[in-house]
Amino acid sequence: xxxxxxxxxxxxxxxxxxxxxxxxxxxxxxxxxxxxxxxxxxxxxxxxxxxxxxxxxxxxxxxxxxxxxxxxxxxxxxxxxxxxxxxxxxxxxxxxxxxxxxxxxxxxxxxxxxxxxxxxxxxxxxxxxxxxxxxxxxxxxxxxxxxxxxxxxxxxxxxxxxxxxxxxxxxxxxxxxxxxxxxxxxxxxxxxxxxxxxxxxxxxxxxxxxxxxxxxxxxxxxxxxxxxxxxxxxxxxxxxxxxxxxxxxxxxxxxxxxxxxxxxxxxxxxxxxxxxxxxxxxxxxxxxxxxxxxxxxxxxxxxxxxxxxxxxxxxxxxxxxxxxxxxxxxxxxxxxxxxxxxxxxxxxxxxxxxxxxxxxxxxxxxxxxxxxxxxxxxxxxxxxxxxxxxxxxxxxxxxxxxxxxxxxxxxxxxxxxxxxxxxxxxxxxxxxxxxxxxxxxxxxxxxxxxxxxxxxxxxxxxxxxxxxxxxxxxxxxxxxxxxxxxxxxxxxxxxxxxxxxxxxxxxxxx
Amino acid sequence: xxxxxxxxxxxxxxxxxxxxxxxxxxxxxxxxxxxxxxxxxxxxxxxxxxxxxxxxxxxxxxxxxxxxxxxxxxxxxxxxxxxxxxxxxxxxxxxxxxxxxxxxxxxxxxxxxxxxxxxxxxxxxxxxxxxxxxxxxxxxxxxxxxxxxxxxxxxxxxxxxxxxxxxxxxxxxxxxxxxxxxxxxxxxxxxxxxxxxxxxxxxxxxxxxxxxxxxxxxxxxxxxxxxxxxxxxxxxxxxxxxxxxxxxxxxxxxxxxxxxxxxxxxxxxxxxxxxxxxxxxxxxxxxxxxxxxxxxxxxxxxxxxxxxxxxxxxxxxxxxxx
Numbered sequence: 001x002x003x004x005x006x007x008x009x010x011x012x013x014x015x016x017x018x019x020x021x022x023x024x025x026x027x028x029x030x031x032x033x034x035x036x037x038x039x040x041x042x043x044x045x046x047x048x049x050x051x052x053x054x055x056x057x058x059x060x061x062x063x064x065x066x067x068x069x070x071x072x073x074x075x076x077x078x079x080x081x082x083x084x085x086x087x088x089x090x091x092x093x094x095x096x097x098x099x100x101x102x103x104x105x106x107x108x109x110x111x112x113x114x115x116x117x118x119x120x121x122x123x124x125x126x127x128x129x130x131x132x133x134x135x136x137x138x139x140x141x142x143x144x145x146x147x148x149x150x151x152x153x154x155x156x157x158x159x160x161x162x163x164x165x166x167x168x169x170x171x172x173x174x175x176x177x178x179x180x181x182x183x184x185x186x187x188x189x190x191x192x193x194x195x196x197x198x199x200x201x202x203x204x205x206x207x208x209x210x211x212x213x214x215x216x217x218x219x220x221x222x223x224x225x226x227x228x229x230x231x232x233x234x235x236x237x238x239x240x241x242x243x244x245x246x247x248x249x250x251x252x253x254x255x256x257x258x259x260x261x262x263x264x265x266x267x268x269x270x271x272x273x274x275x276x277x278x279x280x281x282x283x284x285x286x287x288x289x290x291x292x293x294x295x296x297x298x299x300x301x302x303x304x305x306x307x308x309x310x311x312x313x314x315x316x317x318x319x320x321x322x323x324x325x326x327x328x329x330x331x332x333x334x335x336x337x338x339x340x341x342x343x344x345x346x347x348x349x350x351x352x353x354x355x356x357x358x359x360x361x362x363x364x365x366x367x368x369x370x371x372x373x374x375x376x377x378x379x380x381x382x383x384x385x386x387x388x389x390x391x392x393x394x395x396x397x398x399x400x401x402x403x404x405x406x407x408x409x410x411x412x413x414x415x416x417x418x419x420x421x422x423x424x425x426x427x428x429x430x431x432x433x434x435x436x437x438x439x440x441x442x443x444x445x446x447x448x449x450x451x452x453x454x455x456x457x458x459x460x461x462x463x464x465x466x467x468x469x470x471x472x473x474x475x476x477x478x479x480x481x482x483x484x485x486x487x488x489x490x491x492x493x494x495x496x497x498x499x500x501x502x503x504x505x506x507x508x509x510x
Numbered sequence: 511x512x513x514x515x516x517x518x519x520x521x522x523x524x525x526x527x528x529x530x531x532x533x534x535x536x537x538x539x540x541x542x543x544x545x546x547x548x549x550x551x552x553x554x555x556x557x558x559x560x561x562x563x564x565x566x567x568x569x570x571x572x573x574x575x576x577x578x579x580x581x582x583x584x585x586x587x588x589x590x591x592x593x594x595x596x597x598x599x600x601x602x603x604x605x606x607x608x609x610x611x612x613x614x615x616x617x618x619x620x621x622x623x624x625x626x627x628x629x630x631x632x633x634x635x636x637x638x639x640x641x642x643x644x645x646x647x648x649x650x651x652x653x654x655x656x657x658x659x660x661x662x663x664x665x666x667x668x669x670x671x672x673x674x675x676x677x678x679x680x681x682x683x684x685x686x687x688x689x690x691x692x693x694x695x696x697x698x699x700x701x702x703x704x705x706x707x708x709x710x711x712x713x714x715x716x717x718x719x720x721x722x723x724x725x726x727x728x729x730x731x732x733x734x735x736x737x738x739x740x741x742x743x744x745x746x747x748x749x750x751x752x753x754x755x756x757x758x759x760x761x762x763x764x765x766x767x768x769x770x771x772x773x774x775x776x777x778x779x780x781x782x783x784x785x786x787x788x789x790x791x792x793x794x795x796x797x798x799x800x801x802x803x804x805x806x807x808x809x810x811x812x813x814x815x816x817x818x819x820x821x822x823x824x825x826x827x828x829x830x831x832x
Contacts, residue, residue, distance in 0.1 A: 304716065325718035334716065342716055345709030347776045356706050357717040359699045368697045411717070 003029040005065055005193050006051075006162055012059030013046050013217075020046045021217045023060065028162065033184065033194045035204040035225070038214035039237055039402070039430030044197050047214070048164045051195075052084040053077035064162075083160035085152055085168050093140035098122040100139055101154045125157055129183050145172045145290060152180060156187070163187065164195045169203060170428060173289050174491075181207055199430060201230045213237055238432050245431060246463040247439045251446070253466065254281030258316065259450040260332075260419045262301060265310035270296040271474045274310070278419065278450035283441065285465025285482060286454045287490060293474035294454045295337055298421050301452075302327045302334040314418070328357060333417035335408055337424045337454075339401075343408040346397035350389050351378035353396055353407050358414045381410035386436060402433030409440060420444060423454045438464055458487045470494060529821070530769055530785045537789060541796035548799055555678055561791030562680035563588075563739045563746075563755075565784055567762035568769075569691040570735030572783045573728045574634075575766055576695070577708045578775025579627075581729060583638040584736045584762060586645035587619045588755035591740035593649040595665070596658030596750030605664040613737045619645055620733020624726035634729075642759075649752035657751040660744050669745020680742050684784075687738070692780040704728060708775025764811075765790050768818040770825070790814070 006028040013021040021043045028034055036044045049055040051062070053071045062069055064080050071077050077084075091100045098119045099106075107117040122135035131149050139147060148171045155163060169177045184194065184207050196208055204211060205225060213220040213236040220236050234245070261277035271293045278284045288294035299305040301312070303323040312319055314330055321327045327334070336342035344353055355362060355374050362369045362377075378392040385406045389399055396404055405425065412420065422441070426434045441464065445451055455461040461468060462482045470478040470493050478493045542549040567584050574581045591612045598608035619641070627637045660666065671679040695701035707714040707721055715721060739758075744750045769786030771778025793814065797807045 302716075323718070324716050325720065328718045336716060341710070342712045345706055345713055345776065348705065348709050352702070352705070356702070356713075359702055363699060367699075368693070369699065369702060371697075 003031075005030050007063040007066075008047070008051065008060065009063070010060040011047060011050060011057050011062075013043075013050060013055060014058050019217050021050075021057075024214065024217070024219045026212060028193045028195065030161075030191045030193055031188050032210065033188055033196055033208045035208035035211040036195055036197045036214065037204065037211055037233060037237060038220075039432055042214040042237070042430075043217040044214055045166060046217075048084065048166060048195065048197065051077070051162075052082055052164060078158060078160075081158075081161035082164070083155040083158055083162070084164040084166065085155045086166055091139050091147060091151060091154075093138075095139060096135065097133060097137050097139060097142070097150050098135040100150060101125070101135075101157050103154075105158070121157075122153075125153055129153055129156065130179065143291060145176050148172055149176055149179070152183070156183070160192065162193050162195070164197075166197045167199070167428065168196075169198065169200065171290070173291075177203070199428065201233070204233075205230075215239055234431055237430070245435065246460075247435060247442055249283070249442045249445065249464075249466070252282060253279035254446070254448045255279060259314070259448075261313045263311045263313070265297070265300055265307055265312075267296070267300050267305050267307050269474075270305055271300060274300070274476060276452075276469060276476065278452055280448040280450055281445045282467065283445055283451045283453060283465045285461040285468040286452060286471055287456070287458070287461045287468060288454075288471030289456060289494065292471045292494075294456075294471045295423055296474070297471065298334060298423050298452070298454055301421060302332060304334075328415055331416065331418040333357075333412035333415055333420045335412055335420070335422040335425055337427070339404055339408050343411075344396050344404060347395055349393040349395055350382070350387070350399075350407060351375065351392045354378050354381050354410045354414060357411050361414075377414065381413065385410050385413075385440065402429045405429055405433070405437065409437065413440075413444070417449060419450045419452070421452045421454070424456065425453065426455075426457070426460065434460075458490065462487070530782055530789065534785055534789050534792065537792050537796065541792065541799065545796065545799040548796060551676075553795065553799075555676070555681060557788070557791045557795045558681040558684070559678040560795065561787045562678075562684040563743050564758060564761045564765055564790065565684050565787035566687055566735050566739045566742070567732075567758055568765040568783045568787050569687060569780055570732035571759075571762045571766045572691070572769075572771050572778055572780050573695065573701075573704060573731050575708075575763070575771045575773060576704045576775055576778050577725060577728060578711075579634040579725065579728070580763070580773075581620075581623060581634065581638050581732045582759045583619070583623060583642040583645055584732055584739075585755040585758035586642045586649070587616055587733055587736035588740040588743060588758060589752050590619065590645045590649045591616045591737045592744040592750040592754060593652050593658065593752055595741060595744050596660055597652060599660060599662045599665065600658055605662050608662075608665075609741060612741060613734060616733040616735075616737025616740070617730045618733070620729040620731065620736070621726055623733070624729030627729075628722035628725055634725075646752060653750075653752055655752060657749045659749050661748070665741065666745050666748070669742045680746075683738070683742070687735075688780060688784050695780050700724070700727070705776065708772075708777070710776075760815075761790065764815045764818060768814070768821075770821075772825075773819065786818075 004027060008024065008026040010023045010025065011021050012023055024043065024047055026047070038044050046055060050057045051071065053074045053076050062071060069080060071080065101122050102118050106113045107121065108114055119135045126133060126135065131153060133142065133146055133149060139150065142150065148168065152168060168180060172180060188194065198204055208225045210222055211225055211228065211233060212222045213233065215237060257279060258277045259280045263275055265274040266272050274297055276284065286294050286297065296305055300307050303321045303326060306322065312321055319330050321330060321332065340346065351374055355377060359369070362374050364370050375392060381387065382389060382392065387403050387406045387410070389403060396407055425437055441451055453461070453465060465482050468480045468482045468485065469476050470480065470490055472494045480490065547553055570584065571581065594615045595608055595612045598611055623634065623638055623641055626632060627634045668679055673679060673682060695704070703714070703719050703724055707719060707724060711721060743754060747754065765787040766783045767773055768789055769779065769782030769784065771783060793810065794807070797810065
């Protein structure tokens with residue numbers, strides 16, 4: 001037991017109105033990778049924020065290398081050898097890569113920052129990690145996945161004994177994810193202990209040694225990764241048997257006609273020659289990697305990005321959509337990828353978020369908002385979508401990711417769309433809420449709504465869509481039948497045969 | 511139990527002016543001990559009449575701050591509109607026609623602010639600093655820097671008259687506008703859209719809100735508010751002068767922020783703003799009554815603004831804390 005590097009005992013944390021953690025234990029050995037698993041709101045991030053000094057626990061003890069410690073702030077954690085990689089990027093976009101990595105620990109010469117040394121230190125770190133990014137580049141010019149790699153390198157630059165990774169791969173392409181896994185196994189063999197938070201089961205099975213499950217702030221159990229199955233884990237997380245991750249859709253469309261179609265949609269530098277259609281009740285999947293142009297296509301359809309050329313038809317009749325307003329007028333709805341920045345007003349209440357796309361329906365004959373009607377609509381959506389909130393007035397920033405996403409869905413459901421576009425609707429959401437969101441999609445399809453779902457989660461897109469388009473380098477490169485195709489076939493389409501790396505690299509830069 | 515405590519918390523956020531209201535009561539109690547004249551009906555009505563000009567400006571400012579913008583030109587619009595009123599009346603126009611023209615000029619001045627910012631994508635801070643000089647400059651140019659006497663009885667009645675020989679007319683106007691502004695901000699689609707735009711511009715755009723048009727309308731509202739203020743101010747001064755209302759924009763912003771409206775947009779109430787204006791009025795009046803020298807009054811006002819902004823920052827942090 002001399003190998004135990006970290007021990008957390010009986011950790012408690014109470015937020016006003018919520019018990020976030022009620023006496024959680026955690027033990028980590030040198031060179032061990034522990035997966036922390038649980039639904040959103042289970043307390044994973046809270047536990048890690050206590051360990052990294054962002055939060056103060058309301059009870060419990062922490063031992064590092066057998067010594068009792070008190071972690072009062074982020075600096076204490078750093079000194080104790082704890083480093084954290086955040087889910088949301090914490091880099092300064094206007095500084096260079098090197099300046100970000102050595103922020104607050106810059107090498108100095110005569111009291112001034114030694115730029116040259118800082119850059120060579122960064123280069124040395126990148127060489128060691130096999131990361132190919134220019135230390136002198138300004139962070140905001142990097143792709144999101146490269147920014148995430150910088151974030152990771154920054155966490156490793158302090159040579160920590162314990163590394164916490166909170167959903168590190170949610171912004172990474174598959175190539176970079178592999179690189180990260182290599183880095184993890186290298187540090188592991190050098191004796192670094194790691195806590196890995198992720199919703200992606202494949203990753204957890206690929207790189208972790210043990211898995212600890214939390215539910216509603218309580219410790220549920222720890223299992224060895226090699227001896228468990230994803231079914232068992234889901235059961236532990238959800239607290240009930242989940243026979244399937246994806247609900248069954250027993251029809252592929254309700255009417256064999258083109259409900260919505262775009263022809264030759266082009267927006268220079270964003271997407272080229274996009275042709276697609278969706279039938280009533282059909283779920284059309286768009287699969288593409290980050291930077292492939294998938295989100296831009298959706299923004300083009302919704303009028304956020306103004307197209308250069310192309311036509312749009314609804315029910316076979318041409319329509320003009322130049323901005324979100326005309327898109328909504330034509331019964332198109334768009335659930336954006338980034339719910340916090342594009343979908344929600346975090347400081348406003350649940351009801352204000354749910355009705356914001358459809359305020360006109362609330363007007364009385366005196367042109368005032370009908371408050372009672374608004375409350376009724378909100379309460380109904382809260383019931384229908386099973387949104388967990390203390391009240392309809394609750395500001396949405398206090399709700400979990402899954403519930404926030406349901407509020408965004410409710411907002412668009414209120415507009416009674418005929419065409420619903422969803423961009424990564426289940427990212428960062430736990431299994432239980434995912435299942436509910438898929439079910440809501442199917443219920444809507446049953447009513448004849450045409451659904452376009454964009455996802456970079458291959459198992460998801462294969463299981464929920466009736467038809468699948470593959471996007472790469474701003475174009476549609478293949479149409480596949482999700483029932484018969486495989487993940488390998490899709491990736492082959494994207495990477496191409498032969499010079500895999502050359503192409504992958506190119507698409508990364510674009 | 512959890513549900514209950516959350517509900518209480520929600521009510522607090524919804525009625526963020528509860529705290530300011532308590533502060534107002536506290537100040538009233540304080541000054542009523544310090545000066546025997548303070549708590550007399552006449553004095554209280556005087557305070558209301560005195561704050562009416564700033565309060566009306568602050569109603570408009572509430573809308574602007576709500577969408578996360580700022581308008582520093584309202585003081586100058588007050589001066590310009592006053593001049594227009596004086597010119598109209600002295601050229602023989604009726605009070606009614608003059609008032610309509612003044613309101614149109616105020617609205618156009620506001621619209622100009624909103625349009626320049628929207629069309630040329632210049633921050634409203636910069637635009638209104640610029641028009642602050644332009645509007646006042648036009649006022650000076652029209653009058654050659656000379657005051658114009660106002661003697662129209664109806665206009666004078668609006669600023670100085672009393673209903674039932676007791677309630678000053680400006681008090682009635684400020685309360686009437688309070689109700690209108692409150693309803694527009696909290697009960698109309700327009701007001702709700704302002705709140706959404708202030709809370710999250712991108713989300714607002716994606717639900718089809720025309721942000722530029724909304725912003726222009728809101729700057730028109732501040733312009734209109736300034737026009738109304740200018741009529742009351744000219745009447746109280748019995749003249750129109752290009753050098754009046756200097757710094758009123760800052761008093762209006764202070765009253766608005768004191769009342770719980772966020773400087774960065776997204777939340778706020780007109781009722782809170784009114785209470786904020788009252789607090790400033792009470793402090794002014796109270797300090798005068800106890801004979802505090804003018805310079806010290808300036809210092810106290812400065813401190814109040816700092817406290818108000820500190821409260822805003824702290825509220826925001828608490829609201830956004832997970």
